[in-house]
Amino acid sequence: MKSLKVAVFLALKSISRGNSRVLILTIAMLVLVYLNLVFTPAILAGAVDSVNNKTINTMSGDIIVQAAGEVPVIGNVSALVSQIESLDGVQAACARNSLGADISYEGERTTTSVYAIDPEQDRDVFQISQDIIEGSYLSPDDTDQILLGVQIAGNDRKNLELYSSSLQSVHAGDQVTVKYAGGVEKQYTVKGIFYTELVQSDQRSYITEKEFDTMNPLMKDSASAVYVKTKDNVRLETVIEEIKGLRPGLKFQTWEDVAGFLRSMTDSFKQIIVILRVIAFIVAAITIFIVTYVDLVNKRRQIGIERAIGITGASIILSYIFRAIIYAIVGILAAALIFVYIVVPVEARTPFHFPFGDVFLPINITYLITSGLILCAVATVSAFIPAWQTIRIKIIDAIWSS
Amino acid sequence: MLTVKNLTKIYKLGKVEVNALVDVSLEVEAGDITCIMGKSGSGKSTLLRQLGLIDRPTSGQIFFEGQDVTRLSDGERSKMRLTFLGYIFQEFALLSELTAHENVYLPGMMLGSNSVDYKNRAKELLKLVGLGERIEHKPKELSGGEQQRVAIARALINNPRILFADEPCANLDTISSDQVMGTLVKLNKELGVTIVFVSHDTDDKKYANKLIFLRDGKQVEEYI
Numbered sequence: 362m363k364s365l366k367v368a369v370f371l372a373l374k375s376i377s378r379g380n381s382r383v384l385i386l387t388i389a390m391l392v393l394v395y396l397n398l399v400f401t402p403a404i405l406a407g408a409v410d411s412v413n414n415k416t417i418n419t420m421s422g423d424i425i426v427q428a429a430g431e432v433p434v435i436g437n438v439s440a441l442v443s444q445i446e447s448l449d450g451v452q453a454a455c456a457r458n459s460l461g462a463d464i465s466y467e468g469e470r471t472t473t474s475v476y477a478i479d480p481e482q483d484r485d486v487f488q489i490s491q492d493i494i495e496g497s498y499l500s501p502d503d504t505d506q507i508l509l510g511v512q513i514a515g516n517d518r519k520n521l522e523l524y525s526s527s528l529q530s531v532h533a534g535d536q537v538t539v540k541y542a543g544g545v546e547k548q549y550t551v552k553g554i555f556y557t558e559l560v561q562s563d564q565r566s567y568i569t570e571k572e573f574d575t576m577n578p579l580m581k582d583s584a585s586a587v588y589v590k591t592k593d594n595v596r597l598e599t600v601i602e603e604i605k606g607l608r609p610g611l612k613f614q615t616w617e618d619v620a621g622f623l624r625s626m627t628d629s630f631k632q633i634i635v636i637l638r639v640i641a642f643i644v645a646a647i648t649i650f651i652v653t654y655v656d657l658v659n660k661r662r663q664i665g666i667e668r669a670i671g672i673t674g675a676s677i678i679l680s681y682i683f684r685a686i687i688y689a690i691v692g693i694l695a696a697a698l699i700f701v702y703i704v705v706p707v708e709a710r711t712p713f714h715f716p717f718g719d720v721f722l723p724i725n726i727t728y729l730i731t732s733g734l735i736l737c738a739v740a741t742v743s744a745f746i747p748a749w750q751t752i753r754i755k756i757i758d759a760i761w762s763s
Numbered sequence: 764m765l766t767v768k769n770l771t772k773i774y775k776l777g778k779v780e781v782n783a784l785v786d787v788s789l790e791v792e793a794g795d796i797t798c799i800m801g802k803s804g805s806g807k808s809t810l811l812r813q814l815g816l817i818d819r820p821t822s823g824q825i826f827f828e829g830q831d832v833t834r835l836s837d838g839e840r841s842k843m844r845l846t847f848l849g850y851i852f853q854e855f856a857l858l859s860e861l862t863a864h865e866n867v868y869l870p871g872m873m874l875g876s877n878s879v880d881y882k883n884r885a886k887e888l889l890k891l892v893g894l895g896e897r898i899e900h901k902p903k904e905l906s907g908g909e910q911q912r913v914a915i916a917r918a919l920i921n922n923p924r925i926l927f928a929d930e931p932c933a934n935l936d937t938i939s940s941d942q943v944m945g946t947l948v949k950l951n952k953e954l955g956v957t958i959v960f961v962s963h964d965t966d967d968k969k970y971a972n973k974l975i976f977l978r979d980g981k982q983v984e985e986y987i
Contacts, residue, residue, distance in 0.1 A: 363873060363874070366872060367869070367872050374861055374865065375860055663858055666852070666858065668841065669817055669844065669856070670869070670870050671841055671844045671845025671870050671873055671874075671921075672841075672845075672869070672873050673841055673873070674838075674841070676873065756817050756818070757812060757817060760852070760856070
């Protein structure tokens with residue numbers, strides 16, 4: 362207890378009366394170490410979030426409901442959508458029919474999935490209507506009109522990932538020919554072109570439910586899938602269980618199942634995040650070690666005097682550990698405030714642009730706290746080792762060789 | 764009180780061995796003021812460091828109040844220094860970040876005394892050495908003589924049985940030297956503190972009642 366008391370006394374006096382420039386420099390360094398620790402992983406975590414959100418908002422919703430039987434069609438779908446929308450955890454739901462098709466324009470041909478949607482219902486679940494770059498979004502009564510993803514239209518954007526296999530120069534108002542898998546061929550006017558920045562989503566095309574019904578009158582009030590958007594922080598498993606209770610013979614996928622095609626990328630990002638964190642912690646440990654070591658070398662004589670007058674080695678080591686922890690806490694708090702109140706808002710105003718869209722830095726409180734605690738632990742070890750080494754030097758060498 | 768038998772200290776400088784102390788034996792009685800004298804390099808500071816348990820001898824024995832303290836562990840030596848011994852360094856050796864008051868009471872804090880007690884005692888000791896008005900000054904704000912008197916007060920905070928002083932006036936002017944030596948004599952007379960000090964100045968003989976002469980690490984003469 363007395364060793365602890367002396368250690369705290371020495372640490373506080375050293376901080377309050379030591380060289381203020383060294384103090385500021387040390388804390389500034391710790392601020393940078395902590396920002397380094399949270400910034401780059403936050404970018405990658407933001408990228409993963411961005412990809413996942415794009416998948417949910419443009420392709421899958423949170424849950425996809427399909428027919429489990431041999432006939433992959435859900436009948437009486439409008440009733441099912443209403444029932445799903447009435448569930449507690451559900452924000453919105455919509456039905457879609459999908460068809461495979463070849464699409465051609467002035468000698469260029471490509472394949473696409475054409476989705477038949479109720480534009481009003483669909484915009485409550487998906488954000489395609491907000492990603493229109495040319496022309497306009499579909500209206501419920503539109504027939505003979507189609508909405509194309511930019512990777513299908515080409516849109517004279519030669520820097521697109523799939524430009525060479527696209528229709529290359531289609532713009533809103535152009536006429537394209539669609540040949541469905543069943544053999545039906547139709548001419549459509551391109552009402553709009555959308556660009557979600559997620560390649561897989563931008564390879565899709567959309568027509569209205571009304572247009573679909575004119576081609577497939579027997580399929581009225583049926584759909585190949587119902588897409589469900591849940592409220593925030595709702596467990597998908599709970600909603601799935603509730604939907605199962607509404608009607609038998611359904612099967613379910615979550616957005617994570619659908620995002621399998623992106624999993625290798627997000628998994629790579631997660632691995633990079635782990636590697637960057639480990640490197641950042643090693644850099645932090647070495648930096649704190651060097652600062653403590655240089656400080657101890659300069660104070661070797663003082664430590665020799667402390668030991669000569671009877672201060673125990675444990676007290677001296679503890680005093681350096683306390684100092685390192687206090688520096689770390691001040692640095693971490695300052696850096697966390699800078700990150701939350703300066704870096705994140707500034708980045709949000711001018712976000713980093715990745716191939717799949719803008720990336721915003723997420724504020725993950727758990728990660729910020731965990732990183733802070735680990736940095737404190739790193740500071741403790743980094744202060745302990747040089748302090749322990751100094752204590753092992755003979756008193757006379759510490760005092761008279763300095 | 765303090766008995767030294769055949770003390771030898773050999774320093775190794777690379778492959779060369781230096782005999783800093785050779786077969787030194789002496790006795791210090793309670794209440795003595797003992798002066799270890801000798802020219803520069805004679806081994807007097809080395810001897811004091813062995814006696815003050817700051818360094819370990821190569822061979823020989825040191826007995827403090829009958830107990831062999833030569834081979835104590837670092838922790839035991841630290842406790843011994845804190846509890847029974849006071850040590851004054853030639854170069855003042857105060858902690859620069861602490862005030863005079865804090866420098867004096869720090870060893871008291873380590874001993875685990877009541878905080879009011881050791882803080883009050885530190886004030887009394889600073890008054891005793893004539894620095895009652897300067898207790899909140901830091902070392903750099905004090906003269907050399909004042910710093911050395913703070914070091915004396917610090918050495919006394921835990922009521923040591925014996926006080927070691929390594930050329931306490933080496934870096935002081937004549938007036939400050941007289942003040943410091945006067946303070947040590949006063950402590951010996953008023954508090955009965957046993958004092959062992961090192962000096963190369965033959966004038967300092969007058970303060971001691973026992974003299975030990977060293978030359979090239981060897982004890983050459985002893986008389987009262």
